[in-house]
Amino acid sequence: MFDLTLLGPQRWKPDLVTAFDRLSIRGSVAAITAGWQEREGENEELQQHLGRQVIDLKLHRRLEQVFVEDPELFNEHRARQDRLRALQRLYRYRLDFFMEPARELLRRKKESEALAAHQQAAVEALRRFDQEHLESIRRIHADFEARHQPHQRPAIQRQREEMQNILSQMSGLAIAGGHVAVLINRIRLFGIADLVRDLPIFAWSAGAMALGQRIVVFHDSPPQGAGNAEVLDVGLGWFSDLLPLPHASRRLHLDDPLRVGLFAQRFAPEIGVPLEMGTSLRFEKGAWHPWSDALGLAPDGQLKDFRGATHR
Amino acid sequence: MSQLAIQKLSADGTPSKEAIDNFIGGHNFPIVEGRDVTFVYRGEADGVLLQHFIFGLETSQPFQRLEATDLWYLTVDLPEKSHLQYKLNIQHGEDHHWILDPLNPHRALDPFGANSVCRTAGTERPEWTFPDPDARPGELRNLYLKSQAFGQDRRVRVYLPARFRRGRRYPLLVVHDGTDYLRFSDLKTVFDNLIHRLEVAPMIVALTDAKERLHEYPDHPDHATFICQELVPWMEKEFPLLGVPRGRCLMGASFGGVASLSTAWRNPGFFGRLLLQSGSFAFTDIGDHKRGPAFDPVVKFVNAFRANPGRPSDKVFVSCGTYESLIYENRSMVPLLQATGMDVRYVEARDGHNWENWRDRLREGLSWLFPGSLWMVYE
Structure with missing residues (x-):
């Protein structure tokens, strides 16, 4: 069981240090900033905010090194990413055909006694479609793991050992946001879960998204496309009942009950929780303890207190 | 049907000076009431x-005077989502002069001065x-390129x-009339915002200007040489650019x-992306065109x-x-472009030949040609 704290975005008003203080974290901390890609490790602001040494695990650069040492892994990794991208494109083509009827039926008001059954059927069809997609992704990952056993490969093992040494001297781990696919790929390839089991972990934005059961990417009004949230990947599964939604107020129409309600029903039993500036939620001994006001997207289209937004 | 504001003002006969004062003070002008847009001028x-x-529409439309007052008005039918730029032509005997609408604070600048702006329902200026203040600003650098094609130095502003x-x-975007885009279409603000919002990929932009645009722009070989053999190779040497067709775009x-x-036609395959706004694509099927000598080339x-x-x-x-x-020429161009096998996106708006129109279409165009990592990045 992981000791986790999820936070809102940290760029403008960072409050990571407050979370550290609440847990009496002392000493140096490790950081994962692989989601920042080529800016990985540029964590002066983070260091200044925390007032302590921050050691970046540099997963992005480590993987570059691994790929140089193990070109076979590089090629296989790239092939897997190609498969995942192709799968996502196919899923996206069909997603609209599930979203549209669900949206249309939820929009209607009791025009006949059959409506509720059809609404439920449309949402169920959408949920099944998402689930099938997730299973396809899971199979691709399982196939890759079985055939290439990345954690057993010397190039990866060397990096893991180095990181294990670093982490043994750390009193916590901070996982920053950024590119969510880049981040999850590197955390997964290096098997970070096994290395940080005993550390308190603090994650925000894409960092928080990577830790749940599944990764859902979302934007209600992108400049191109329908704005349908997509299941992107399997998450690390460090918690199962919450879907982190960083910058939700900017990305989602939270004042639109139809969109909020459909989102909530679609992804139940996970509760979509907006992670805005100042939000902090602690996951301890298998239960969530909000440290701040935390809201959840409820099936009736409202935003409710996180624990009141339950689907059960 | 409910009365328009101007009709209410005169419903009980000639309004008093005080009633007109209140009318002027109590409305934004022009008054947009559904599709009815009432323009008002007060003065002798x-x-x-x-x-x-x-x-x-008739380019010049007369106002009516509200009898025995100094209030003039004109109500025109404009569909929603319309953007209109205009001036008022005030006549005194044989004299007349064009002025900005004194009752309307909304102005649009262009190379010839300014116009008053009217937007009907559903066409607010886009917030992007x-x-x-949240958007990290890019940087503009003034650089000079010695051009053999033109036999002179050309200033190129580079946006990083x-x-x-x-x-x-x-990717590299080469913009024609770069200075006008910066001044009249808020191009730097637009790039800063769209890149900050991850809607458009970070890109380097070369903003060019012509010395004589009517001469250089319509298919002049020196211009194409300058762009493809001088500017782009120089940019690719000076800056970290993709250097492949899908990473090169021409816009104007x-x-x-x-x-x-x-320029793209003379150098097929060199630019993988084009962004064409209100192109002056005049053509003839038979006979002469009627657009004047500048349009001959x-x-x-x-x-x-x-x-x-x-x-x-x-x-x-x-x-x-x-x-x-x-509009006819641009619509005609679409099936022709599609028939070439290119991927074509065509967008219309109820708008005129002006820099605000071109600014307001940039999000849709740039995010289609160079999509940002909006869906994948959560910072």
Whole structure:
């Protein structure tokens, strides 16, 4: 069981240090900033905010090194990413055909006694479609793991050992946001879960998204496309009942009950929780303890207190 | 049907001076009531005319005087989501002069001065065109390139996106009339915002200007040489650019659209992306065109292009306002471009041949040609 704290975005008003203080974290901390890609490790602001040494695990650069040492892994990794991208494109083509009827039926008001059954059927069809997609992704990952056993490969093992040494001297781990696919790929390839089991972990934005059961990417009004949230990947599964939604107020129409309600029903039993500036939620001994006001997207289209937004 | 504000004012006969004062103080002008847009002028005159730039309507439309008052008005039917630029023509005897609408604070600048702006329901100025304090600003650098093609130095303003890094490779966008885009279409603000919001990929932009645009832009070989053999190779040497067709885009409006298309046509496959706004794509099927001598080389090029379009690029975004005289030419261009096998996106708006129209279409065009990592990045 992981000791986790999820936070809102940290760029403008960072409050990571407050979370550290609440847990009496002392000493140096490790950081994962692989989601920042080529800016990985540029964590002066983070260091200044925390007032302590921050050691970046540099997963992005480590993987570059691994790929140089193990070109076979590089090629296989790239092939897997190609498969995942192709799968996502196919899923996206069909997603609209599930979203549209669900949206249309939820929009209607009791025009006949059959409506509720059809609404439920449309949402169920959408949920099944998402689930099938997730299973396809899971199979691709399982196939890759079985055939290439990345954690057993010397190039990866060397990096893991180095990181294990670093982490043994750390009193916590901070996982920053950024590119969510880049981040999850590197955390997964290096098997970070096994290395940080005993550390308190603090994650925000894409960092928080990577830790749940599944990764859902979302934007209600992108400049191109329908704005349908997509299941992107399997998450690390460090918690199962919450879907982190960083910058939700900017990305989602939270004042639109139809969109909020459909989102909530679609992804139940996970509760979509907006992670805005100042939000902090602690996951301890298998239960969530909000440290701040935390809201959840409820099936009736409202935003409710996180624990009141339950689907059960 | 409910009365319009101007009808209510005069419903009980000639309104008093005080009633007119209250009317003026109590409304924003022009008054937009559904599709009815009422323009108002107050002052002594022998006549007042609305001078606008909507192709298809009478260019000059007379106001009525509210009897025994100094209040003039004109109500026109404009669909929602319309954007109109106009002036008022005030007549005193034989004299007349064009002025900005004194009751309307909304102005649009262009190379010829300014116009008053009217937007009907559903066409507010997009919020991404205003400076956003959260957006990290990019940098503009003034550079000079010695051009053999033109036999002179040419200034090129280069936009580098926020958090620019030498270790990364960027797409290159070459913009015609760059200074006008910066001044009248808020181009730097637009880039800063769209890149900050991850809606558009970070890119490097080369903003060019012509010395004589009517001469250089319509399919001039020296211009194409300058762009493809001088500017782009120089940019690719000086900056970390992708250096492949899908990472090169030409953009321009009006004659700048012609310059973009003709340059790509002369160098097929060099630019993988084109962004053409209200291109002056005048052509003739038979006989002479009626657009004046400046259009002679344009018509010659477009006729040649229509006869033999080739496949100048891979992906083309075309936009045009339905209130422009060029709407027919742009609509005609679409099936022709599609037939070449290029991926074509065509967008219309109820707008005229102006820099705000071109600004307001940039999000749609740029995010289609160079999509950002909006869906994947959560910082």
